[in-house]
Amino acid sequence: MVQSAVSEEPWPRVSPRVAELMRRGAESVLAPRQEWVDQIVAASLRGERMRPITEDPVLAEGVRRTNRSNLLHWAAANVREPGCRVPANLAPETVEAARDLVRRGLDQNALGGYRTAQGVVWRRWTEICFGLTSDPDELRELLDVSALSISTFIDDTVAAISARMESERAELTRGTHAERRETVALLLEGAPIGRARAEARLGYRLTGPHTAAIVWGGSATAPERLGEVAEALANATGAAGRLTVVAGAASLWMWLPVATVPETGPLAERLADRTGVRVALGRPGPGVDGFRRSHLDAAATQRMLARSPRRIARYEDVQLAALLTADTAQAEEFVADTLGDLVTADPQVREAVEVYVRERCSTTAAARRLYTHRNTVLRRLARADELLPRPLADNVVAVAAALEVLRWRGEA
Secondary structure (H helix, E strand, O other), X not given: OOOOHHHHOXXXXXXXXXXXXXXXXXXXXXXXXHHXXXXXXXXXXXXXXXXXXXXXXXXXXXXXXXXXXXXXXXXXXXXXXXXXXXXXXXXXXXXXXXXXXXXXXXXXXXXXXXXXXHHXXXXXXXXXXXXXXXXXHHHHHHHHHHHHHHHHHHHHHHHHHHHHHHHHHHHHOOHHHHHHHHHHHHHHHOOOOOHHHHHHHHOOOOOOEEEEEEEEOOOOOOHHHHHHHHHHHHHHXXXXXXXXXXXXXXXXXXXXXXXXXXXXXXXXXXXXXXXOOEXXXXXXXXXXXXXXXXXXXXXXXXXXXXXXXXXXXXXXXXXXXXXXXXXXXXXXXXXXXXXXXXXXXXXXXXXXXXXXXXXXXXXXXXXHHHOOOHHHHHHHHHHXXXXXXXXXXHOHHHHHHHHHXXXXXXXX
8 A cells, every 4th residue: 555644654543432532433435425526526626626526427437436335345344343443445446436537647646625525525514513412621632633533644645546546547658549549639639730640640540521429338348348339430421441549448439430420219229239428529520530530429419428318319409408507507597597397207208298399389390399299388388387487478589598408408
């Protein structure tokens, strides 16, 4: 285990009474309230330097898993040996998240979220401590040893993960895969790398059209499943070749030399037996600029898919919702102001409104699309008018936009 600066000092001896209090407190942490976990995750993702992580669903999910793992690791250690030094957390999910950070070109600065999360944990832990004893001497000792335990655990874990990241970075700098990742990073950043040189390093032509895709899954997704989906995607487009870059343990970046984005319906059928795998597609574009823009489109689509139950989407499917939700707080306010009580209404009522608008405000066409009677559609629209702050007829465009936000937020 990597030692922190605190390790040079002898670990303090904890009285039996305080050790028992610490064990009882740690037991309560083993089943943390979701509110706790949400606050810890939110704190760890806060700040401008964490933006590259918050904008990448795979990295953000890795941070969530890591924070929960750290919390449970520390608590479990203090149930077993209360008050003793907790070893660094090198659980598989923590190491995997660190590897993904390195593969995205991020360094140890990305571990700053561990420190901000520590502040939230400490505030919650002190609440627990004050509920365990009212004796001032016991409370003082309990808080002292807790502060040392938590800070040392974070120091040791950050040091151990940093060492793993250095090792991973050294591994990635060897071989053609490293060269390919580096070249793609330069192209995406708009760095002045010659087209001929980039093509030689990638084994992929940068002239002509490009359609980018991101194929990813959860932490339990086997790499071969991602490869199968990537192959199916290439076959669906009829592409003669493709460029694939391993972006993480469960994430692939792809570019296909095609000018047309495939329909999502047939692809969704191919994904049916690939549980947990998702696909985000960008708009096609020509040349190096198209290579870059299509990937940025796919990344924006991935961020929207991460909040939706859907498994595949094109940029054109999410473009409006992505624009509307660029500012989360304003998007929430817009939805609440526009839809009012329709937000929590029967999903069939919201669906009737959505389909009615999509069918150019034709109740007959909406009924046909919904496989129901026209009178049923009329009743549901009347119910929607009762719930909306303004009548649907007076606010069609805004209502449709707000429902689109709900749809990609997984609530419609």
